[in-house]
Amino acid sequence: MVVKVFGPDYGNPKRVLVCLIEKGVEFETVPLDILKGENRAPEFLKLQPFGSVPVIQDGDYTLFESRAIARYYAEKYKHQGTDLLGKTIEERGLVEQWLEVEAQSYNPPINDLILKIVFGPLRGLTPDPKLIEESEEKLGKVLDIYEERLSKSKYLAGDFFSLADLSHLPLTQYLVGKVEKEYLIRDRKNASAWWDDISSRPSWKKVVELWPGLY
Amino acid sequence: MAAPVKVYGPPLSTAVSRVLACLLEKDVEFQLVPVNMAKGEHKKPDYLKIQPFGQVPAFQDESITIFESRAICRYICEKHADKGNKSLYSTNPLVKASIEQWLEAEGQSYNPPSSTLVFQLAFAPRVNIKQDEAQIKLNDQKLSKVLDIYDQRLESSRFLAGDEFTLADLSHLPNTHYLVTVGNRGEAFSSRKNVDRWWNEISSRDSWKKVVEMQKSK
Numbered sequence: 378m379v380v381k382v383f384g385p386d387y388g389n390p391k392r393v394l395v396c397l398i399e400k401g402v403e404f405e406t407v408p409l410d411i412l413k414g415e416n417r418a419p420e421f422l423k424l425q426p427f428g429s430v431p432v433i434q435d436g437d438y439t440l441f442e443s444r445a446i447a448r449y450y451a452e453k454y455k456h457q458g459t460d461l462l463g464k465t466i467e468e469r470g471l472v473e474q475w476l477e478v479e480a481q482s483y484n485p486p487i488n489d490l491i492l493k494i495v496f497g498p499l500r501g502l503t504p505d506p507k508l509i510e511e512s513e514e515k516l517g518k519v520l521d522i523y524e525e526r527l528s529k530s531k532y533l534a535g536d537f538f539s540l541a542d543l544s545h546l547p548l549t550q551y552l553v554g555k556v557e558k559e560y561l562i563r564d565r566k567n568a569s570a571w572w573d574d575i576s577s578r579p580s581w582k583k584v585v586e587l588w589p590g591l592y
Numbered sequence: 593m594a595a596p597v598k599v600y601g602p603p604l605s606t607a608v609s610r611v612l613a614c615l616l617e618k619d620v621e622f623q624l625v626p627v628n629m630a631k632g633e634h635k636k637p638d639y640l641k642i643q644p645f646g647q648v649p650a651f652q653d654e655s656i657t658i659f660e661s662r663a664i665c666r667y668i669c670e671k672h673a674d675k676g677n678k679s680l681y682s683t684n685p686l687v688k689a690s691i692e693q694w695l696e697a698e699g700q701s702y703n704p705p706s707s708t709l710v711f712q713l714a715f716a717p718r719v720n721i722k723q724d725e726a727q728i729k730l731n732d733q734k735l736s737k738v739l740d741i742y743d744q745r746l747e748s749s750r751f752l753a754g755d756e757f758t759l760a761d762l763s764h765l766p767n768t769h770y771l772v773t774v775g776n777r778g779e780a781f782s783s784r785k786n787v788d789r790w791w792n793e794i795s796s797r798d799s800w801k802k803v804v805e806m807q808k809s810k
Contacts, residue, residue: 426741427701440689442696449689467656470667477660480699482645522644 384409384416384430386590388491391547392443393431394588396450398580399543400458406588412499444480444544451540461540468535475533475541478519483545486515490558491551495591513558520561520568527567532575542575550576550585554592594654596621597668600639601648602629603806606710606766607661608649612806613762614665616799619676624806662699665759679756687754694752694760702742705734706767713775732780739780739787746786751794761794769795769804 380397384390385406397404409415409430416428425432425441432441440446451461463469489512493504526533533541549572553559562572575581585592599615599622601608615622627633627648635646643650643659650657651664653671658664669681682688708731712723745752752760768791771777782788794800 426744427697427738438686440693442693442700445689445692445696448692449685452688453685466667466670469670470656470658470663473663473666474658474660477663477699478645480696481660485704519645525644 378436380404380433380435381407383407383421383424383432383434384411385588387411387430388547388551388590389429389443390431391550391584391588391590392544393433393446393450395543395546395580395584396447396461396540398583399461399578400450400454402450402454402458444476447540447544459538461538461543463534463537463539468537471534472539472541475539476544478533479541479544482519483516484548486512486519487548487552490516490556491548494557495551495555513561517561520565523571524565524567527571532571538575538578542571546575546581546584550592596623598623598625598652600625600642600650600652601627601634603803605629605648606707606770607647609766609769609803609807610661610763611649611651611664611668612803613765613799614668614680614759616802617677617680617762617797618668618672620668620672662695662759662763665763669759677757679758680762681759682756690753691758691760694758695763697752698760698763701738702735702764703767705731705738706771709735709775709777710767710770713777714770732777735777736780739784742790743784743786746790751790757794757797761790765794765800765803769800 380402382390382393382397382404383406385394386408390406394404394406409421411430415421416425416430421432422428424434424439427441429441431443431446432439433446440449447461455462461472463472490509493502493509493512497504523533530536532538549562552561553572553576563569597615597620599608599611601624603609603612603624612622612624627639629648633639634643634648639650640646642652642657645659647659649661649664650659651667652658656667658667666681673681673683679687681691708727712728712731715721716723742752749755751757768781772781772791781791
């Protein structure tokens with residue numbers, strides 16, 4: 378039985394897809410149209426009560442929250458594919474630290490830019506330039522800290538690619554795509570090199586090719 | 593025997609108190625290192641060396657310095673797996689996955705509206721910042737939707753991740769405590785049967801009572 382990942386056309390499910398590919402785990406995808414409100418259908422809410430994507434189904438087992446799903450499969454298949462969690466408890470601690478930074482500091486402003494610039498217009502909404510500027514500033518401050526970190530360390534948690542770096546792929550791809558703010562990355566030398574490195578991994582290239590979504 | 597671990601920041605901080613509750617559940621000895629936020633100590637170079645975002649908490653033991661309260665909690669539970677409350681962060685893969693699911697739900701769905709409300713209702717008045725009524729209304733609505741989902745979940749589950757109190761529940765203690773006390777949002781919790789039961793149970797744990805005492809004395 379192969380694990381099913383719901384909503385591959387959107388950003389957060391891709392966090393799961395790229396993780397599964399890095400771990401060499403087979404999967405299927407189940408499309409969902411959020412604009413049509415398919416995420417609010419009662420059968421879907423039984424799987425994911427918040428009505429968000431992704432959710433996975435592995436036989437009878439379901440799990441939601443992309444970072445929880447990624448951690449689960451990264452641990453379950455620790456001894457196959459890329460080691461995404463570090464080799465020691467301390468390395469794991471740093472992976473968790475930067476994964477939380479992504480979730481708590483990087484994600485909010487970049488997600489706001491994506492919702493306002495990419496998805497809002499699809500619902501007939503025009504973004505408020507002042508609010509866009511605010512989110513861009515917040516994201517810039519976070520990237521300044523990344524720039525400093527990446528001057529001392531090839532990847533966020535250390536000299537190894539980890540779940541922390543991987544977690545940045547899905548939404549940053551929008552930034553260099555339809556959000557049209559690639560300069561936020563390119564203006565920062567170390568962040569730029571890091572982005573080139575992680576986004577050119579075969580796993581990520583495959584995800585972008587097969588599920589281009591609204592990139 | 594290892595020296596006590598260090599936690600930087602005031603117990604009044606929700607994120608600091610998250611870590612303190614975890615350390616108390618795990619019976620791990622700690623030392624609280626004050627950071628004078630009123631004087632901007634958290635934005636000064638010495639502190640930024642250990643926490644580059646200028647936030648509290650930061651954590652240090654004999655082998656590492658880490659920040660981000662939820663990451664610190666996970667690290668403490670892994671490093672001291674054999675101490676204190678062992679079911680806080682189960683090593684059983686399926687149980688752990690459920691804990692992670694609800695810990696992420698806390699971080700992504702519960703924390704944004706609840707921390708905004710905590711700031712607006714509990715902290716803004718203290719530092720003479722004018723409350724934003726529109727933000728309060730919007731986040732009350734968001735919180736309400738999340739609590740409806742929690743009430744449904746807790747109908748068939750004693751705690752969020754399952755039968756045991758875990759990191760997922762613990763992570764909700766700091767913001768909720770302020771909401772139901774100084775934030776005057778008790779009714780949002782007491783009006784939902786299962787949320788009410790759950791909140792009463794988790795907030796009466798010895799570890800949380802100790803944290804609340806620490807918050808009063810600083």
